[in-house]
Amino acid sequence: MNEITRRKLITTGLAAAAGAAGVGLAAKLAQRNGLIAPDAGVRYGTGEALTYAAQRVLGSHANAREFSRSQISKNPFANEVDPLGDEFKRLQDGGFADWRLKVDGMAARPTTFSLAEIRSFSSSSQITMIGCEEGWTYIAEWTGVPLSYIVDRVGALPQVRYVVYRSFQHGWWESIDMADALHPQTLVATGMNGSDLPVPFGGPLRLRVPRQLGYKNIKYLNQLTLTDNPKPFGKGGTGGSSSDAGYAWYAGI
Amino acid sequence: MSATLPMPNRDAERRSDPRTAIQTPEILPSRHSFLVRLTHWLTALAFLALLVTGGEIILSHPRFYWGETGNVNMRPWLNLHLPSSRDTVPTGYGYVLPDQNGWSRYLHFEAAWVLVATGLLYVIWGLFHGHFRRNVFPTRSDLSARKLGRAVLSRLRFERPGAEEAWSYNVLQRVAYLAVIFVLFPLMIWTGLAMSFAFDAAFPATVTLLGGHQTARSLHFLVTILLVLFLMVHVFMIVFAGFLTRMRAMITGRVVAPKE
Numbered sequence: 001m002n003e004i005t006r007r008k009l010i011t012t013g014l015a016a017a018a019g020a021a022g023v024g025l026a027a028k029l030a031q032r033n034g035l036i037a038p039d040a041g042v043r044y045g046t047g048e049a050l051t052y053a054a055q056r057v058l059g060s061h062a063n064a065r066e067f068s069r070s071q072i073s074k075n076p077f078a079n080e081v082d083p084l085g086d087e088f089k090r091l092q093d094g095g096f097a098d099w100r101l102k103v104d105g106m107a108a109r110p111t112t113f114s115l116a117e118i119r120s121f122s123s124s125s126q127i128t129m130i131g132c133e134e135g136w137t138y139i140a141e142w143t144g145v146p147l148s149y150i151v152d153r154v155g156a157l158p159q160v161r162y163v164v165y166r167s168f169q170h171g172w173w174e175s176i177d178m179a180d181a182l183h184p185q186t187l188v189a190t191g192m193n194g195s196d197l198p199v200p201f202g203g204p205l206r207l208r209v210p211r212q213l214g215y216k217n218i219k220y221l222n223q224l225t226l227t228d229n230p231k232p233f234g235k236g237g238t239g240g241s242s243s244d245a246g247y248a249w250y251a252g253i
Numbered sequence: 254m255s256a257t258l259p260m261p262n263r264d265a266e267r268r269s270d271p272r273t274a275i276q277t278p279e280i281l282p283s284r285h286s287f288l289v290r291l292t293h294w295l296t297a298l299a300f301l302a303l304l305v306t307g308g309e310i311i312l313s314h315p316r317f318y319w320g321e322t323g324n325v326n327m328r329p330w331l332n333l334h335l336p337s338s339r340d341t342v343p344t345g346y347g348y349v350l351p352d353q354n355g356w357s358r359y360l361h362f363e364a365a366w367v368l369v370a371t372g373l374l375y376v377i378w379g380l381f382h383g384h385f386r387r388n389v390f391p392t393r394s395d396l397s398a399r400k401l402g403r404a405v406l407s408r409l410r411f412e413r414p415g416a417e418e419a420w421s422y423n424v425l426q427r428v429a430y431l432a433v434i435f436v437l438f439p440l441m442i443w444t445g446l447a448m449s450f451a452f453d454a455a456f457p458a459t460v461t462l463l464g465g466h467q468t469a470r471s472l473h474f475l476v477t478i479l480l481v482l483f484l485m486v487h488v489f490m491i492v493f494a495g496f497l498t499r500m501r502a503m504i505t506g507r508v509v510a511p512k513e
Contacts, residue, residue, distance in 0.1 A: 044356060047363025055451050062454040065461075067321070075326035080341055129321065129466060131450060133354060134313040134339060136324035137466050211451045246355030252451030253362060 034161055034177065038231050038239035039249040052250040060179035064210035067127045072193060073138035078200035081219060082169060088220070096204040101150075101188070105164070105225035108155030115204055119190055121145045126185055128210040130217060133251065140201075141194065142208050144187035151181060151226065160226040164233050165207050168220035174240040175230035175249075176209060176216065185210050188221065213251035215242045283506035284420065289384070290503055292375040295367060300480070302364035307477060309357035312350055313338045317474060321465035330471070365445060372438060388422060389431060395424040414494045419508050426490075429483065437480055444473040 030036055030053050040049035091098055096115050104110040123143050131137040151163065163181040166173040180186055189208040190197055197203035202219030209216050231237045236244030243249040285293070315337055316329035323329060325342055336346040338353065379385045394400060404424045414423070422430065446452045447460040447469035463469045491499045502508050 042359070044359035044363045047361075047366045048359055050366050051362055055455075059455055064450060064454045065457050071321065073322050073324075073327075075324070077324035077326050077341075129450070131448075131466065132314075133358060135310070135470055136314050137322045138324055139322055211454050213450065246359075248355075248359060248362075253449040 037248075037250050038175070038237070039243045042238065042243075042246075045248075048248040048250055048253075051253050055250075055252055056177075056179060061183075063183075064126075064128050064185055067129065067139050069127065069141070071139050072127060072141060076138040076140055076201070077136060078198075079132065079214070081200075084169065084199075084220070088168060092199065099204050099222070101205060101222055101224065103150060103154045103224045103226075105227050106157040106160045107226050108157065109153075111154050113150075115190070118145055118188060118205070121149060123190070124184070124187065125191075126187070126210065128185065128208075130208075130210070130214055132214040133247065140192050142187055142189045142210075143191035143194075144189035144208060146184055147186045147188055147207070147224075148182040148184070150188060150224065154226070156226050159228045161228045162226075162230045162239070164225040164227055164230050164239075165218060165221060166223040166225075167218045168222045172218055172220075172241055173234065174207075174216050174218055174242060175227075175233070176212070180209055180211060183209075183211070211252055215247060216240075216251045284502040284508045285506050286382075286384075287506065288375070288378050290506060292371050292378075293503055295371040296375075299364040299368040299371065300484075302360055303368065304477070304481070306357035306361040306364070309338075309353040310361065311474070312336070313352070313354050314342060315344070316342070317471040318467035319464070319471060320467055323467040323470075365442075368438075369442060372434075372442075376434070389427055389434070391424050391427045391431075395427070400424065411493070418494070419498065419502070429486075433480070433483055437476055437483070440476045441473065441480070444469045444476065448473065 027036075035053040035056055037045075037049045037052040039045050099115040100112050101115075101118060102110075102112045123145055125141055125143045127139060127141045129137050129139045147163065151160075160178065162175045162177055164173060164175040176186075185208075187208040189202070189206045190204065192198065192201055192203075197206055202217070202221075205221040206219050207217060207221050225233070227233070230239035233239070234241060234244050238244050239249045242251075311333070312335060315333040315335040316323070316325075317331040317333075318327060318329050335344070336348060336350050337344050338350040340349045379389075401424060408425060443459065444463065447463055448466060453460045453466075460466055460469055463472060498509060
């Protein structure tokens with residue numbers, strides 16, 4: 001049997017106290033630095049919250065892997081979306097000339113952009129992989145305007161911490177932190193594999209966040225809202241429709 | 254000083270020697286140290302959670318591919334022919350299972366954190382306390398062809414482990430535990446991390462060394478099968494060697510010596 005000595009008892013006690021104090025301090029520091037994911041409090045949410053904080057502490061500037069042109073998937077899978085409705089059909093028939101991207105929230109110059117305006121901004125292209133939380137993947141070339149350009153153009157206020165973005169499809173919305181929003185590969189995508197973004201893949205506009213899973217790359221983008229807190233948006237208070245539906249807010253894993 | 258004083262000490266020494274302790278089963282040294290027992294059960298709990306949630310996640314796409322990409326428009330190397338929780342996967346079954354991926358993914362990653370933290374605690378403690386050297390690494394004599402052959406034969410003849418094996422792992426156990434601790438679990442963690450897009454951005458070699466995102470997913474599944482096979486043999490051997498004594502040893506640390 002192990003003998004419980006006084007020394008052992010004192011060391012264990014001190015270690016436990018130091019551990020508890022360390023956890024408390026870490027939580028406080030994380031709170032101050034915006035490392036607590038909006039869904040950290042949900043059931044089993046501690047793991048994803050740790051993942052998010054750990055990935056942000058370890059570095060948030062790395063680029064998603066880029067691939068060669070020969071690796072572009074010949075058979076990308078668009079996944080299914082709910083029926084888009086008559087209004088979308090009308091916009092589609094008009095070549096999306098009337099499509100608008102509204103940018104509001106904590107901005108000095110809230111602006112509504114037409115598709116033509118977005119296409120006139122200097123674009124960038126990337127050959128990256130998109131993956132669904134279900135496990136499947138494909139590689140494509142995406143072309144679009146870096147989200148950081150649009151955030152700058154509307155004059156984001158200094159207190160902005162998140163970008164909330166919405167789909168034309170009612171109730172489909174997500175949010176990302178500024179590490180992802182200002183990341184050079186995060187695009188308001190207008191094109192895929194050298195042509196206009198096809199409707200099944202989210203055309204005319206899709207937010208492309210290549211370091212996160214497919215469900216954060218929402219299709220039919222029509223609104224961006226700059227905010228310091230995504231929780232008040234939506235009913236669930238978790239910063240997105242996917243997280244309100246029980247999926248993790250941070251989808252970097 | 255009285256001459257009778259050292260007596261209890263000698264008694265204690267005698268009792269703490271497992272060979273002589275057989276006569277005094279009520280006071281025995283711990284078979285498994287507290288840390289081994291704690292980390293064993295934390296690992297068991299985390300593994301169970303990972304297995305169940307991993308299975309749920311697979312049901313949303315029960316197909317496996319090699320390389321970087323794979324989706325329903327591509328040919329899998331393995332189709333599990335299971336019903337799916339997504340109607341986008343053609344399974345041949347006339348129904349779609351309920352979607353359990355939300356909580357499954359949350360719990361999968363929470364359990365993964367528990368597993369990694371537990372594993373690190375166990376491995377670091379084990380290296381510092383000589384646990385691996387003493388209890389897990391096979392001894393030189395263990396690895397002689399004659400002893401190895403005898404150990405294999407003994408298992409093949411389904412001979413029940415003798416009294417000495419209540420106190421020490423045999424060579425086959427040692428090799429199996431080493432493989433699980435230092436090969437299979439690290440591979441699980443590696444292939445799991447390789448499926449994270451953000452992690453791959455920071456450390457691209459994590460996935461490129463494996464040969465791609467879908468290869469990582471396939472290997473994650475294959476290593477799971479190896480771990481489940483290990484678990485089945487492990488549990489079988491516990492039952493075979495004496496369920497109550499082995500369970501008691503891993504829960505309380507105590508061994509009651511078998512009656513001769």
